[in-house]
Amino acid sequence: MANSTITTQCCIAGGGPAGMMLGFLLARAGVRVVVLEKHADFFRDFRGDTVHPSTLEVMFELGLIDEFLKLPHQKVETLSAQIGAEHVQMVDFRHLPTHCKFVALMPQWDFLNFLAEHGKRYPTFDLRMQADATDLIEEKGRVTGLVAKTPDGELTIRADLVVGCDGRHSILREKAGLESEDYGAPMDVLWFRLSHKASDSPDTFGHIEAGKMMIMFDRGDYWQCAYVIPKGGIERMKSEGLDAFRAQVVEMSPFLSDRVAELKSWDDMKLLSVAVDRLKKWWRPGLLCIGDAAHAMSPIGGVGVNMAVQDAVAAANRLAAPLAAGRLTDEDLQAVEERRTAPMRFTQRLQLTIQQRIISPVLKTQQRPKPPLFLKLFGVFPILRRIPARLLGLGIRPEHVQTPEAPPVLEMSRAVSRQRESASA
Ligand SMILES: Cc1cc2nc3c(=O)[nH]c(=O)nc-3n(C[C@H](O)[C@H](O)[C@H](O)COP(=O)(O)OP(=O)(O)OC[C@H]3O[C@@H](n4cnc5c(N)ncnc54)[C@H](O)[C@@H]3O)c2cc1C
Secondary structure, eight states: OOEEEEEEEEEEEOOSHHHHHHHHHHHHTTOOEEEEESSSSSOOSOSOOEEOHHHHHHHHHTTOHHHHTTSOOEEEOEEEEEETTEEEEEEEGGGOSSSOOSEEEOOHHHHHHHHHHHHTTSTTEEEEETOEEEEEEEETTEEEEEEEEETTEEEEEEEEEEEEOOOTTOHHHHHTTOOEEEOOOSEEEEEEEEEOOTTSOTTOOEEEETTEEEEEEEOSSEEEEEEEEETTTHHHHHHHOHHHHHHHHHHHOGGGGGTGGGOOSGGGSEEEOOOOEEESOOEETTEEEOGGGTOOOOSGGGOHHHHHHHHHHHHHHHHHHHHHHTOOOHHHHHHHHHHHHHHHHHHHHHHHHHIIIIIHHHHHOOSOOOOOHHHHHHHHOGGGGHHHHHHHHTOSSOOOOOOOOOOOOTTSOHHHHHOSOEEEO
């Protein structure tokens, strides 16, 4: 076991969508960056597989879209729902002013591996797996680095900037004493898979009945199902037994009756404890939080991954040049927060409204629900379906890649990216 110290320009804690995209963009712009991910790989089921048109547009701007779309994915061009007895068409992405007019459903580990592989083309990109950031280093009120646990011992990283991309349970934001505001959520979500058959209807998406809600994504070989339950309701469901849960799933989608037995235990399901929160301030001198670490999103609309990517693009646009030149200021960090606050607040407000006006009443009611008038209008005037498509697919103030590309000179030794690493026993 050895303790070692690295000095770099930017240290990112967390290899999720926010951290990997920011690490990739900064390294691409020639900034020396170390990304720490506490797990040994990105392979975890389930962590949000919706790659929206805004993220696909970023991949296009990076010149990577053709290669990216070679990875296995399913295209979602429209979204519909069954509300009680009525079927409503809700969203149509096919008219967006983007190169990809659809949501790509792709395992998040493929997306993250893709960014990791492309990051490695740049000599200043240093991704370290199994590196768990545990504490911040502070000097005179400024964050100057962090400490991480690795299989080889403690790793100290000194950096001009530390970025917390360590998700909704961010250790960095806690250590920095950044305060968050919690907006609550009336529901949790049980995620599980059931096999898909060629005879299944391709467009099943959401189904709402009295006290129940289930959303299904066609993933080719299987259905990715999200069953919405009242907040904290998992223990009650477990006490009612797995058979009762299987029966509820079949009630929502009768065609699943021949395969619902694939749910053999509660371990076949992953519980997402839904949270909506945001930091009052995203930064302190030397430290910035983005993605879920700055604002946990509700799963409504599947925007979490894409908000994290948008944060990363905005942060790279603003920070790459001052980081490369060694002249980063607090104003730069404040500018990132200001740029991303309005889109994030707008999206969270929309999610909170849907939670309060639709999900909460549905989970409590005993009466068969009917679609609200505005959704009925979507059926009569298809053009209206473009509005939610724009809000979901692109969001407010979509970000565009403005960072330059430094030459990906692989022959420059990895030692350059590993920077003045010194080992001491
Ligand atoms: C079950 C579930 C389903 C979801 N479904 C969707 C969906 O369908 N669509 C959607 O858009 N969003 C979905 N989300 C939300 C979405 O996953 C997040 O909003 C998004 O991943 C946020 O990205 P992030 O990079 O900020 O954080 P995260 O994706 O949470 O990534 C944080 C990373 O940091 C690592 N990490 C944590 N602590 C440390 C540490 N101390 N040191 C080093 N590394 C650390 C973690 O291992 C992780 O890889 C879902 C979330 C969950 C949990």
